[in-house]
Amino acid sequence: MHKGKSVKIYNVDEGVMKIKNAMCCRKVLIVLDNVDNPEQFKSIIGEQEWLSSRSKIIITTQFKSLLTKGRWKLHIEPLNANESRKLFALHAFGQEDHPENFNEHCECVLRFCDGLPLALCVLGSFLGCRSTDEWKSEIEELQEIPGSQIQKVLRKSYDSLQNDRHKEIFLHIIFFFIGWDKDVVLKILDGCGFKTNSGVQSLMDRCLIEINESNKLTMHQLVRNMGIAVVLQESPDEPGNPSRIWNHKEAFRVLTEKTGTQTIKGLILDMHMLREEKHVRPISNYGNHIYENSVEESMLGCEDN
Template identity: 40%
Template structure:
């Protein structure tokens, strides 16, 4: 935080231009906290200042748009008599009243371009030397030269996380001796996210070690409600169901996978993945690393999975996606799968490999598109399993070839690693509806039994 304050402070001292600065990052990462620190530190150096908090929330209220414009005018000019009739007249009034003043304005939690245009339509609205700071979860709002510079918010490192958590959990800068180890477990779970560290620290204050252990175990299945609610804002703000589908699929199945491979699979599901993934990146919901692999903060992953769990908390088979091995085993072993299930992942230790019947998938075939297996053997009619599959990832595939009754017309990707496959299909196959290409992993040959059809 200090580095950002120093950087902004230095920039402010060196330039008399009107400068717009963007602060971008996922929910709970500390954008508002840092913006407030900057505002309090340098605010007195300006002729007027205004901190418009929670713009996303206020904007949705009745008359919230003009309420924000009036608040901005009052904070800077101390005018109480001016009443704004509508957004357009508000823009003109702001330009007329503020163009000659050197002001500091923070626009907190902006989530639409309409908000930007209503409150900060142009740098010409403000006097020389003014500074406008915009915090947002959506990078697209800050693009196309709308701001002078964008600061991507970083998560706290381990030491910073321990200190922040400890102030809330122990009212001290470090954990007490008996709680040192489990405090590190909670900090690791929080992933450097200030919101989670503060919420969990306050919740665990004055509780016993046994209670801490119980809370941590619960968190691995069900996220904290306060954290969930804050993070879910970004998901709820997605404009289309397709974008939400892509996010949920990545959260359940595609983290740490190659972006191009995932795009190919999702397009096979009719999800227009190129634009969808791009939007998720802009909204701070998904990341892509230097190796072009998809990533997601663990708490965002858990947020997505909790959305699915809440569809049917008690009846696993009524959820649209299944990934937790105990839930999946329950559904497959009891053969209680339903048409609700779109994707399923079951990963088991090879030493404890399970043999299940393909009949367990009979009721899922209408909508099941994504299937990921590891340490699993299947027995029975493979056409039941595969009628509408788009992606099959089966680590440790036990057969020497893909069964002849395995329906392939809908597939866009097959990944069989550490398998016993000697040949792809026992007999020559004609594939009419889809084009495949064989992609060997680096350093692998066909004999190594680690290959993919995409």
Template identity: 40%
Template sequence: MLILQMSGNKLVVLHKHFTNCEGKHERWRNALTQAADLCGEDLKNADNGHEAKCIKKILGEVNKQLYRKYQLDIEHLVGITSRLNDVVRMIDILGMGGIGKATLAKTIYNKFERIFEGRSFLADVREVFANHRSNGLVGLQEQLLNDILKSKGIEVGSVDEGVDMIRRRLCCKRALVIIDDADDLEQLKAIARARDWFGPGSRIVITTRNKHLLEQVRVDSTYMAQEMDEEEALELFSRHAFESGYPNQEYLDLSKRVIRYCQGLPLALRVVGSFLIKRSIAEWESHLEKLQRNSDGDIQKILRISFDRLPDLTTRKIFLDISCFFIGMDGDCVTQILDGCGFSATIGISVLIERCLVTVSERKELMMHDLLRDMGKEIIFENAHGHPEKFSRLWKREDVTYVMTDESVSTFQIQF
């Protein structure tokens, strides 16, 4: 219970009467008697009897009291940082686009948010930042503050002001913060630069496609999001294609073909399943044939983000080379080949691995998800407008034969 008293132009918050009073009736009775004798402000005399304005005024005074620039005096912070890391933990969910990172983060939020004093889910941070830059960061800071402090009126004037407000006002709050789809250090510095911005027991969960970002902020643990196994994939697909946990019997074989195409990628399973719902077997067959030739556009849009965000043209070229020629080859051998072409492949391949576009098998072979491979080839196809003689890379036997034997194609047209 909270009692407020206006004294002059000051608001006195009287709550200490009720500290540790549970089960002690006499102390409760005395506290209530004292509260009844307090002189409060009559609503009729405040703001012409306007109740909403009076409440807003009270909340404003409380807000000012909470925002006092006061910190306890502590000397010689020896060994404190390592101990603070034990109580405020930063956890990462890493994986390629469409693997289900955001879904996992939402599940964590729904399951555990009740045990935290404050909680906030900051969705699509990368997109917000890309569209609005600093204004987007200010908006995210405002959302974080309002969510955790359970308010609606907190406004931030600048990123630096937001940093100061977060650090001062959330440092005693045990909070659950989800930062979804971060891809830039500037984003994290504005929202969760240090663990001491939040109270003991807080959990900061970051989802990203960029492993190097996590090394910069030094997260405590990383969970590598995994592709679905066949049973999980079939159930997820069926939820979207049949609105049940298992496919109709006459569609079972077709459903398994879809599962093989999607390679355990939740995004692909949802997109294809939603498209095929309530369609005939003939339409399923037709769509599957189309997918074998060209990947679904909605899936490619999500996957393409990772390619477009690569830091330079050379790294993009290395990705395209691997998608066309080097999947399953020894990594050291591929590095030597690409270095011979002047590509600085050691750092380039490292970046692709950090961005979850390429993986390395136990036998040190470069591997890539089938849909990422298809995306790379589709990029080459689009850039050449479908004309093989303009392809930057030729990987199909028939295209190579056509370019090398067709007399209408002069050698200078071939763009390598």
């Protein structure tokens, strides 16, 4: 818009020149929201030599690799306990603190959200108009699977993965490898035909997983819940036939009764619990590979490239 009139732009170069002419030598604030293509960033901002030194640029993106150079990269940490409490209370009660009779419920929500602003805002607005009894019921349900609004937003990063194998790596990590050493996981998944290094980097780029200071794979619980929901929704007509089995008793039943299908891509067993079962039958011939990590054993069906 220019003085209330629409301005037609016929190509990228023309648009870049109009932006430069409009903002050159001026003190401006530029906000680029949800940038997902390097060319978008390059075309609009370029080398920034034409911007005033007093100008500020704010960019939001799901892709860390777009902002890897110079002063652009900034990792936003989760909110601390006090900030989380204030943000949640503002959305739930319209004030910076919650009523005393909601103290226990609010603490449960704060632990659940773990400093994630999105979750605090959505759940605050969702729960604010409900009674304490309704809060208790909703919180119990949310602890299993997050609300649909949160899932919808969090799933955008997962759906943006163009490589299906990267999606498979993400789901394998969720069910089998949280807390594992990254290098060990790379070796295991590479042995199953995945090009895991690029896949893990792609997941980190979208903030779906993180590598902590001990080189362990971690992720926010809400992201993990989103991934669990993805698997549960894979076969809505056959809820008892998921692609990954993470419940010990269900895994043991599938192995001993030989009820597994081609749908199953992996399962996990707590071997200590397995040894306590009274009627144990051989399971060593099931699947292609077994990997042991102290208490737990994961079994992944390897795929051919």
